[in-house]
Amino acid sequence: MSECDKEDSPLEDLYEDKDAVNQQRLRDALKDVIGVDKDTGDPIFHEAYHELSNKEQFVAQLLYRSGAVALGELSDEEQGAGSATFAENLEVSSSAVNNYASELQFVENDEERDGYIIPGYAIDRAISYIETEDD
Numbered sequence: 001m002s003e004c005d006k007e008d009s010p011l012e013d014l015y016e017d018k019d020a021v022n023q024q025r026l027r028d029a030l031k032d033v034i035g036v037d038k039d040t041g042d043p044i045f046h047e048a049y050h051e052l053s054n055k056e057q058f059v060a061q062l063l064y065r066s067g068a069v070a071l072g073e074l075s076d077e078e079q080g081a082g083s084a085t086f087a088e089n090l091e092v093s094s095s096a097v098n099n100y101a102s103e104l105q106f107v108e109n110d111e112e113r114d115g116y117i118i119p120g121y122a123i124d125r126a127i128s129y130i131e132t133e134d135d
Contacts, residue, residue: 016121017120021066021070021120021123022123022124023067023070025123025124025127026063026066026067026070026123026127027067029063029127029130029131030060030063030064030067032046032048033045033046033048033049033052033060033130034046034049034060034061034063034064036064036067036068036071036073041068041071041073041074043061043064043068052130054090054092054096054100055100055103055104056129056130057089057090058086058090058097058100058101059104059107059118059126059129059130060130061081061086061089061090062107062116062117062118062126063118063123063126063127063130065079065080065081065117066079066117066118066120066123076113077112077113077114078113078114079110079113079114079117080109080110080113080114080115080116080117081114081115081116082094082114082115082116083095083097083098083101083115083116085115086116097116101116104126104129105125106118106119106122106125106126106129107122107126108122
């Protein structure tokens with residue numbers, strides 16, 4: 001297939017950026033849960049965060065880290081964090097964090113990014129996981 005044929009192919013619509021993040025949806029999901037300190041870039045945990053289960057808090061922290069990368073507060077290489085970092089913030093053991101990560105299909109352990117992350121293509125699934133249903 002020539003280069004010209006590739007550009008005209010209807011399959012071109014299948015190309016995506018696996019690291020692209022729907023920033024509007026991420027903001028909407030996190031705004032009442034975790035904020036980002038303007039001076040330090042550190043997370044600010046809101047009341048809604050404390051109403052989440054530990055596993056949901058883990059996901060929220062991962063989403064915060066994705067948002068912090070998009071804002072330039074963290075580099076791509078700093079996006080991830082190890083189980084000990086999350087365990088400290090969640091007040092659970094590192095093994096509990098490892099269990100959470102292994103149970104959640106949208107969480108990856110990325111050595112290049114220094115630990116657990118949610119890749120851009122899985123952000124929507126992670127957001128759906130922490131969103132509360134109105135009964």
